[in-house]
Amino acid sequence: MVLASGxxxxxxxxxxxxxxxxxxxxGNNFGIVTRFDLETFPQGNMWGGMTIHPxxxxxxxxxxxxxxxxxxxxxxxxxxxxxxxxxxxxxIFSNDYEYAKPIVNPPIFHEFTSIPNxxxxxxxxxxxxxxxxxxxxxxxxFRETYTTATFKNNPELQVKILxxxxxxxxxxxxxxxxxxxxVMQPITKDMISYFSKKGGNALGxxxxxxxxxxxxxxxxxxxxxxxxxxxxxxxx
Amino acid sequence: xxxxxxxxxxxxxxxxxxxxxxxxxxxxxxTPTNALEVAATLLIxxxxxxxxxxxxxxxxAFEGASNIQGGVTIDLVGLKQVQVxxxxxxxxxxxxxxxxxxxxxxxxxxxxxxxxxxADIGVGGLTLGGEQDVLAGEKS
Numbered sequence: 001m002v003l004a005s006g007x008x009x010x011x012x013x014x015x016x017x018x019x020x021x022x023x024x025x026x027g028n029n030f031g032i033v034t035r036f037d038l039e040t041f042p043q044g045n046m047w048g049g050m051t052i053h054p055x056x057x058x059x060x061x062x063x064x065x066x067x068x069x070x071x072x073x074x075x076x077x078x079x080x081x082x083x084x085x086x087x088x089x090x091x092i093f094s095n096d097y098e099y100a101k102p103i104v105n106p107p108i109f110h111e112f113t114s115i116p117n118x119x120x121x122x123x124x125x126x127x128x129x130x131x132x133x134x135x136x137x138x139x140x141x142f143r144e145t146y147t148t149a150t151f152k153n154n155p156e157l158q159v160k161i162l163x164x165x166x167x168x169x170x171x172x173x174x175x176x177x178x179x180x181x182x183v184m185q186p187i188t189k190d191m192i193s194y195f196s197k198k199g200g201n202a203l204g205x206x207x208x209x210x211x212x213x214x215x216x217x218x219x220x221x222x223x224x225x226x227x228x229x230x231x232x233x234x235x236x
Numbered sequence: 237x238x239x240x241x242x243x244x245x246x247x248x249x250x251x252x253x254x255x256x257x258x259x260x261x262x263x264x265x266x267t268p269t270n271a272l273e274v275a276a277t278l279l280i281x282x283x284x285x286x287x288x289x290x291x292x293x294x295x296x297a298f299e300g301a302s303n304i305q306g307g308v309t310i311d312l313v314g315l316k317q318v319q320v321x322x323x324x325x326x327x328x329x330x331x332x333x334x335x336x337x338x339x340x341x342x343x344x345x346x347x348x349x350x351x352x353x354x355a356d357i358g359v360g361g362l363t364l365g366g367e368q369d370v371l372a373g374e375k376s
Contacts, residue, residue: 006279009243027364028302032290033279033331034315036363079349081353098353125243127348128355133335136354144254144297165245171252 001033006035013199024202045102048130049121050137055084055091058162062155066109069153069211072188075108077101081100083137084162084182087172091166096134097122142179142220150187152201153211158184163213187212228229237266248311252294252303253356260303262289269314281308293334293358302361312360320345331360 002008013020051083053061061082068080073170085094099106102124105113113122121133151157165182172178189210191231205212238244238260243254247267254259263286265283281288291302291311303309315330320343325360327349336355342348 002271002275004278004282006275009273011364023364025365027361032274032310033310033360033364034274034312035317035331036329036365037357038327038329038349038351040320040325040347040349042346043342044346064322069337079353096353126334126339128343128344131336131339131355134353138253138354140253140356141255142256143256146297226361226373 001031001035006015019201021202025205043100043127044229045124046098046100047102047106047122048096048098049123049143050096050133051112051115051117051120051122052087053093053095053115053117055093055162055166057093058084058153058159058194061093061095061112062162064076064115064157065158065184065213065234066153066155067111068108069186069188069213072186072211073110073190075106076182076190077104077151078108080109080112081134081185083184085137085168086178086180096130096139098130103175105231113143139220142177144218146216146218146219147196148214148216150212152215153186153213158213159167163184165217170202175221181218181220183216183218185214185216187214237263239264245257249303250315251313254257254295254297256299257294257303258303260299260305262304262307265309265311267314269313271315274310274312275309277310282312290323290360291355291358291362292331293362295354295357296361318342320347331358333359335359335362353366 001011011019011023019030072078079098080096082093082095084091086173088154095112097109097112099109104124159227160180169180173180187210189207192205192207192210195203238248245265248267248289249258266277268277281304287304287307289300289302289304289307289309291309291313312332315332316337317328318333318338319328319332321327322344324347327342334356335352338349338359339352351359
């Protein structure tokens with residue numbers, strides 16, 4: 001990275017442990033990073049894609065989410081992210097799944113895949129294809145805002161958060177060009193266990209805190225957005 | 237370096253995900269091609285006490301994240317190497333890459349790294365801001 005002095009230096013846990021630690025979440029406050037050296041591992045094809053469900057499936061989705069987050073240590077090849085969005089005035093779930101091996105419908109996902117879907121793009125593919133697909137549901141060209149809050153794994157809480165989200169968005173959903181979404185992703189015990197690798201846990205959470213749900217209300221709009229008002233309602 | 241009105245400036249401004257960032261107008265944009273040029277740009281900019289911003293993928297959702305009204309924007313898009321080591325255990329990734337750039341090169345070699353799962357997100361912002369990854373459960 002380039003430091004404020006203009007010096008170009010290799011920063012790692014051995015050379016500069018304090019700076020290396022500070023960069024985890026420290027953003028652009030300490031210098032300009034010009035290159036990242038990333039640990040690399042073999043990775044072939046994957047199974048993944050997206051499924052759409054009506055909002056009435058929320059209890060099933062969040063129960064499946066709860067069990068997935070608790071059982072994730074049994075199969076760390078799996079990952080997912082759920083989102084509630086508006087499509088033509090209707091609330092829907094748009095869930096995204098990834099499995100690191102080319103195995104169709106592995107057991108860790110069964111509770112999700114047994115929920116009736118409106119559409120599904122689940123298929124054998126690769127990481128770049130999955131990244132492109134998820135990108136397509138986050139198009140550019142809008143004013144954007146989002147924020148996050150993290151809770152303990154709890155399906156009743158997720159349903160409650162969803163109720164608040166729907167209630168608040170109902171008041172603004174006819175605004176022209178508005179795209180609100182409620183995204184939730186699990187932070188599993190496995191993931192947390194790796195946070196301390198190479199110099200310490202910058203997030204201050206331990207495995208026993210997990211699994212956690214990272215909730216992310218997001219709003220895209222051509223002109224402006226009510227997202228922070230909605231978020232205050234959600235966190236009350 | 238590019239200034240308002242030039243094709244390069246317009247094209248680079250178009251790469252921001254959020255409109256708040258795309259509508260921000262820096263006095264000029266600089267696109268270094270290596271770390272030395274980044275350092276030189278930084279030293280010149282700070283010598284003249286110019287406010288500046290730094291851009292990797294430009295996917296942030298708040299104004300000022302990686303573009304700056306009336307200042308200098310240092311765009312790292314020219315730092316785009318994706319170089320796998322001979323033993324295939326390490327990949328050097330230039331900070332101007334987006335995750336799709338990284339995965340599409342690594343997929344061809346049946347390799348991967350821990351990273352973002354949305355194609356257009358930049359390597360810089362996600363890595364330094366904390367990330368939620370597909371393969372993090374098994375490989376972090």
